[in-house]
Amino acid sequence: MTAALTLESVSKRYGDFQAVRELSFQVEKGQICGFLGPNGAGKTSTLRMILGLQAVTTGSIDILGADDGRKVRDRIGFLPEERGLYKKMTPIDAIAFFGALKGLPQAEGRKRARDLLEQQGLGASRNKKMKELSKGMAQKVQLIAAVVHRPEFVILDEPFSGLDPVNQQGLEAMIRGLAADGATVLFSTHVMQHAERLCDKVVLLARGRKAFEGTVTEARATSPRFLELEGEISSAAVAALPGVSSVDHTGGDEAGVRILKATLAPGAGGQEALKAAFLGGLDVRRFELREPSLHDAFIGLTGDHPDQDTSTKALEASQ
Amino acid sequence: MNRILLIARREFMAYAKTVGFWLSLLAFPIFAVLGGALPILMQTSQPIRQVVLIEEGPAAAGLAAAVQDSFACDRERRLENRSEAQEAAAKAAGYAGGTAASEALNRIGGPRMQFVEVPSDLATTPSGEPREALARKYLGDEVPEAQQLDAVVFLTRGEDAPSARVWTRRATDDAVEDVVRAALRDAHRRDVFQTAGIDSSVVSAMEAFRPEITALSPQSASGGEVSFRDRLPGIVGLASGFLLWSLVITGASILLNSVMEEKSNKILEVLLSSASATEMMTGKVLGVAMLTGTVMLVWGGIGAFGLLTSFPQTAVDIGAVLMDGGLIFYFLAYAVGGYLMYAVLFAAIGAFCETPRDAQTLMGPIMMILVVPILVMQMALQTPDAAVVRILSWVPFFTPFLMSARAPSEPPMFEIVGTMVGMFAFTLLMIWLAGRAFRAGALSDVKLSWKSFASAMRGGS
Numbered sequence: 001m002t003a004a005l006t007l008e009s010v011s012k013r014y015g016d017f018q019a020v021r022e023l024s025f026q027v028e029k030g031q032i033c034g035f036l037g038p039n040g041a042g043k044t045s046t047l048r049m050i051l052g053l054q055a056v057t058t059g060s061i062d063i064l065g066a067d068d069g070r071k072v073r074d075r076i077g078f079l080p081e082e083r084g085l086y087k088k089m090t091p092i093d094a095i096a097f098f099g100a101l102k103g104l105p106q107a108e109g110r111k112r113a114r115d116l117l118e119q120q121g122l123g124a125s126r127n128k129k130m131k132e133l134s135k136g137m138a139q140k141v142q143l144i145a146a147v148v149h150r151p152e153f154v155i156l157d158e159p160f161s162g163l164d165p166v167n168q169q170g171l172e173a174m175i176r177g178l179a180a181d182g183a184t185v186l187f188s189t190h191v192m193q194h195a196e197r198l199c200d201k202v203v204l205l206a207r208g209r210k211a212f213e214g215t216v217t218e219a220r221a222t223s224p225r226f227l228e229l230e231g232e233i234s235s236a237a238v239a240a241l242p243g244v245s246s247v248d249h250t251g252g253d254e255a256g257v258r259i260l261k262a263t264l265a266p267g268a269g270g271q272e273a274l275k276a277a278f279l280g281g282l283d284v285r286r287f288e289l290r291e292p293s294l295h296d297a298f299i300g301l302t303g304d305h306p307d308q309d310t311s312t313k314a315l316e317a318s319q
Numbered sequence: 320m321n322r323i324l325l326i327a328r329r330e331f332m333a334y335a336k337t338v339g340f341w342l343s344l345l346a347f348p349i350f351a352v353l354g355g356a357l358p359i360l361m362q363t364s365q366p367i368r369q370v371v372l373i374e375e376g377p378a379a380a381g382l383a384a385a386v387q388d389s390f391a392c393d394r395e396r397r398l399e400n401r402s403e404a405q406e407a408a409a410k411a412a413g414y415a416g417g418t419a420a421s422e423a424l425n426r427i428g429g430p431r432m433q434f435v436e437v438p439s440d441l442a443t444t445p446s447g448e449p450r451e452a453l454a455r456k457y458l459g460d461e462v463p464e465a466q467q468l469d470a471v472v473f474l475t476r477g478e479d480a481p482s483a484r485v486w487t488r489r490a491t492d493d494a495v496e497d498v499v500r501a502a503l504r505d506a507h508r509r510d511v512f513q514t515a516g517i518d519s520s521v522v523s524a525m526e527a528f529r530p531e532i533t534a535l536s537p538q539s540a541s542g543g544e545v546s547f548r549d550r551l552p553g554i555v556g557l558a559s560g561f562l563l564w565s566l567v568i569t570g571a572s573i574l575l576n577s578v579m580e581e582k583s584n585k586i587l588e589v590l591l592s593s594a595s596a597t598e599m600m601t602g603k604v605l606g607v608a609m610l611t612g613t614v615m616l617v618w619g620g621i622g623a624f625g626l627l628t629s630f631p632q633t634a635v636d637i638g639a640v641l642m643d644g645g646l647i648f649y650f651l652a653y654a655v656g657g658y659l660m661y662a663v664l665f666a667a668i669g670a671f672c673e674t675p676r677d678a679q680t681l682m683g684p685i686m687m688i689l690v691v692p693i694l695v696m697q698m699a700l701q702t703p704d705a706a707v708v709r710i711l712s713w714v715p716f717f718t719p720f721l722m723s724a725r726a727p728s729e730p731p732m733f734e735i736v737g738t739m740v741g742m743f744a745f746t747l748l749m750i751w752l753a754g755r756a757f758r759a760g761a762l763s764d765v766k767l768s769w770k771s772f773a774s775a776m777r778g779g780s
Contacts, residue, residue: 053592053758070595073592073593078589080589082585083585084584085584086333088336097325098589098593100325101325101326101590101594102593103321145589
């Protein structure tokens with residue numbers, strides 16, 4: 001596969017604040033890559049550097065064969081984190097305008113806008129003013145405006161924020177559609193579930209540093225599997241089971257029923273622990289072997305919680 | 320280039336589709352018509368006041384006639400002034416037109432009033448409270464409309480001077496009071512001069528004297544007498560300076576608001592991913608220039624049409640002044656430089672602001688700077704080579720306005736070239752700095768301050 005995007009030791013400094021540190025990763029052509037991290041991890045700064053909107057402090061970026069995103073801006077589609085369109089424009093005019101800025105002839109832009117709005121169920125609203133549309137509808141229009149010129153590389157900054165579950169599903173389908181048409185998609189998010197469902201590859205970022213780069217399965221594999229047990233059992237009894245490395249009490253009721261999370265040691269399968277629990281006569285009413293989620297992997301890899309705000313935003317903004 | 324034109328077209332259309340644009344387009348002709356017609360309308364709609372003059376006592380004899388004479392003289396004087404104005408209008412119109420203007424002037428005069436005979440009961444009622452009560456009755460609605468009066472004036476003469484009590488229908492109407500005051504002052508003056516042994520005809524002759532003054536200058540077209548045509552270049556220069564000033568203020572304010580709107584609606588970042596900061600700024604500046612240019616062209620067209628139909632000779636003279644020595648090209652060059660300089664600055668400020676309040680920190684001092692040329696331009700009309708005018712002409716922020724005002728007075732060539740080079744060099748510097756600030760501001764949420772703005776200009780991204 002050929003790389004559509006390569007970052008090599010990219011750093012970004014705002015005054016005394018280091019927003020991005022020695023970041024290197026690659027996205028292959030046609031991949032959907034999730035750029036994950038809590039708010040303030042440096043995702044937006046990185047995306048802006050990729051687009052050429054902000055200069056790198058050190059390091060280099062290669063996107064679609066160019067050393068500056070501005071040189072290939074017509075081949076890139078971008079949806080910023082803070083979204084908005086001209087309130088008095090109609091969706092069809094707005095989409096055609098942004099398409100035209102990317103080199104798409106106006107007539108073709110209007111034709112594609114009509115088709116795409118129809119596909120997204122916005123056909124009836126195409127001639128309404130943007131200010132008359134709901135937030136979800138406006139967000140869809142903006143996404144269409146970002147991809148109407150059929151870019152080779154699509155960058156979406158927190159595309160799911162502010163959308164309800166139905167629209168989130170619709171957006172996921174749209175992203176899959178872009179990749180199916182051959183586009184490379186890089187999107188940032190702090191919600192791991194979207195990345196788990198969509199991504200061929202994820203890059204985890206914490207406090208400006210890369211914490212992981214690989215597939216979702218590889219990311220999960222970095223985190224230990226665990227057992228969830230429920231019953232009138234003690235933590236000590238569970239800790240004594242074979243393969244269990246640690247036990248956490250996660251819930252229970254007044255009747256003495258407890259829910260315990262038993263983390264397995266690397267390589268342990270859980271079968272031996274189950275067998276030992278039965279043989280030991282433990283009062284286990286539920287026994288589940290759980291695979292770690294990307295969320296668990298993120299916490300394991302970075303020590304941060306993906307929903308927390310490790311805010312560099314204020315500092316980013318102040319520069 | 321295509322992106323610049325796209326942005327410019329969007330900018331133009333965004334405003335051209337608004338009601339405000341069409342209102343401002345029509346404002347000039349509407350206000351021009353209103354401005355010309357209002358005084359005439361106000362004058363002709365004035366009612367003719369019915370006034371009675373009552374002399375109280377034998378000592379007051381002759382005062383009523385004096386008031387009537389004074390009013391008649393005043394009318395005569397106004398007619399005389401009017402015929403002079405008509406003559407000037409006809410001259411400005413090339414002796415060929417100006418009929419409409421002359422007719423309009425004809426309708427303008429002093430207060431409209433008619434002295435009527437004193438009603439018999441008012442004449443016979445003895446002075447004092449009963450007479451005053453009767454006067455009040457004639458000024459109210461108690462009597463039939465045909466008998467109603469607008470003013471009753473009681474004239475008396477004391478030991479030293481004449482005096483009057485003026486009753487009027489409306490407390491706010493002081494027109495009759497003014498006429499009576501002027502008349503009694505004249506009557507008193509005549510009495511005083513007569514007492515001093517000076518004949519009243521001498522006094523009248525002195526009052527009517529108007530010295531004839533001829534303005535001469537070696538710089539006039541004839542080399543001697545100064546005509547309106549000689550003064551026209553100065554007036555055209557000053558008008559151009561003011562026009563440019565209003566063009567800059569209007570255009571730059573539209574630009575500031577437009578960028579602020581894009582900033583507050585979070586459009587700037589996505590625009591920046593589609594076009595460079597320079598392309599965006601150039602497109603916006605061009606779009607607003609097209610917009611203000613359209614307004615100016617329409618206004619200029621209407622003004623030129625009005626001038627050609629009413630004062631064709633003046634229109635020809637103004638055309639000649641503009642073409643003389645390529646003056647119009649100087650004006651255009653100063654307009655381009657001035658507009659660009661301020662437009663990019665305002666656009667860069669707008670990139671940091673989401674509301675007009677955010678912009679106040681920087682806009683206050685800039686508006687103060689913009690007041691300076693307004694004050695100095697007026698001085699430039701009479702003394703274009705005054706030291707302060709010449710020195711301030713070299714300050715790039717003031718150059719476009721002051722040099723526009725001075726250009727018709729033919730300043731030294733080194734000043735024209737030097738200030739123009741300085742202005743364009745500074746404009747290029749402003750475009751470069753504002754471009755950096757614009758890009759930084761568009762991507763920043765920082766509150767606007769002099770420090771942040773200067774830092775953005777230095778650092779760009």
